[in-house]
Amino acid sequence: MIEQVFKLAEGNGKAIEKILFDENVQYLHMVFPQNEGLPEHFSNSNVYMTVVRGRLSIGLGGQEIREYTSGTLLKIPFNTKMNVRNLHVDTLELIVIKAPAPEK
Known part of the structure; x- marks a missing residue:
């Protein structure tokens, strides 16, 4: 198996x-689930975030929180302050790709 x-x-x-x-x-x-998310943090690489289902509520840098629905891909630059949350009843599902892989 390859x-x-x-x-x-x-x-x-x-x-x-x-x-x-x-x-x-x-x-x-x-x-x-609703009202869950990640602790506020800075991206440690380029981040590619796909909303698979639900609605993402995200604050980036000094911007106000914006919302993105399923089928949306966000490209977030290295060292960007991020506040990732699900503020809605429907479950939020994300795929997050970091490239290049952050150094340990």
Whole structure:
């Protein structure tokens, strides 16, 4: 078998899964019920964030919180202050890719 296979969690419970972490990329899967999210932080790489389902509420840098629906891909530059939340009833599901992979 040449390929590697990875399985993502299913469901509506909070999950932050580190699916693939290697020297090239970090691939994360995140699920947030209402009023859940990440602690405010600065991006440690270029971040590519895809909204798979639900509605993302995100504040970047000094900007006010903006909302993005499923099917949206955000490209967030390195060292950007991020506030990622689900402020809605529907479950939020994200795929987050960091490239290049951050140094440890």
